[in-house]
Amino acid sequence: xxxxxxxxxxxxxxxxxxxxxxxxxxLNHNVMYWYQQKSSQxxxxxxxxxxxxxxxxxxxxxxxxxxRPNTSFCFLDIRSPGLGDAAMYLCATSRExxxxxxxxxxxxxxxxxxxxxx
Amino acid sequence: xxxxxxxxxxxATEGAIVQINCTYQTSGFNxxxxxxxxxxEAPTFLSYNVLDGLEEKGRFSSxxxxxxxxxxLLLKELQMKDSASYLCAVMDSNYQLIWGAGTKLIIKx
Numbered sequence: 001x002x003x004x005x006x007x008x009x010x011x012x013x014x015x016x017x018x019x020x021x022x023x024x025x026x027l028n029h030n031v032m033y034w035y036q037q038k039s040s041q042x043x044x045x046x047x048x049x050x051x052x053x054x055x056x057x058x059x060x061x062x063x064x065x066x067x068r069p070n071t072s073f074c075f076l077d078i079r080s081p082g083l084g085d086a087a088m089y090l091c092a093t094s095r096e097x098x099x100x101x102x103x104x105x106x107x108x109x110x111x112x113x114x115x116x117x118x
Numbered sequence: 119x120x121x122x123x124x125x126x127x128x129x130a131t132e133g134a135i136v137q138i139n140c141t142y143q144t145s146g147f148n149x150x151x152x153x154x155x156x157x158x159e160a161p162t163f164l165s166y167n168v169l170d171g172l173e174e175k176g177r178f179s180s181x182x183x184x185x186x187x188x189x190x191l192l193l194k195e196l197q198m199k200d201s202a203s204y205l206c207a208v209m210d211s212n213y214q215l216i217w218g219a220g221t222k223l224i225i226k227x
Binding site: 040041042043045088090092105106107108109110111112114 | 122126148149151153158159160161162163166203205209213214215217218219220222
């Protein structure tokens, strides 16, 4: 089945120790997103790629970086995790970001990577 | 600013009907989405409305009134597995998704 796969599902790190989360997709979607979600809160968009074009949200801290080496893969790097970065990190894909038509712009999410910072 | 409002929590009984409301104020409108999210899991897509009216999909229906900036998700014949958070999200004029904080639905036997 075509899907979005995130690894690892659970990541424990120490304060300040870099972390990389990965996301792969077999849907051939051209848009990939990284969201941060804390308990009982709305998902917060960190950045997204439209094909190779990188779009950083204005309030995304510099501590968060992303790479998309090819269509299928996307990485989230947290350079120096703080206690406030403990959250669920969700990768999502969609067929296109603009020109909304029926079925387009529906996000397909991966299962998420839950980050714990000690 | 852009804003999505939905109740924080609702409780309903198994077999009953529940309506989850969502009001929004956004810069433009390119559709409204409802997602279901079970605890500790990723959101899954439920419905998409871009025109006024009711969209029915099995036990779930979603309604939109663009003039009122209002939508609701209607769940019929509630089952215990429907216990989850329901997220309302609106796509604005820049095709950015604005998310609500979600409504936690608790189903009691």
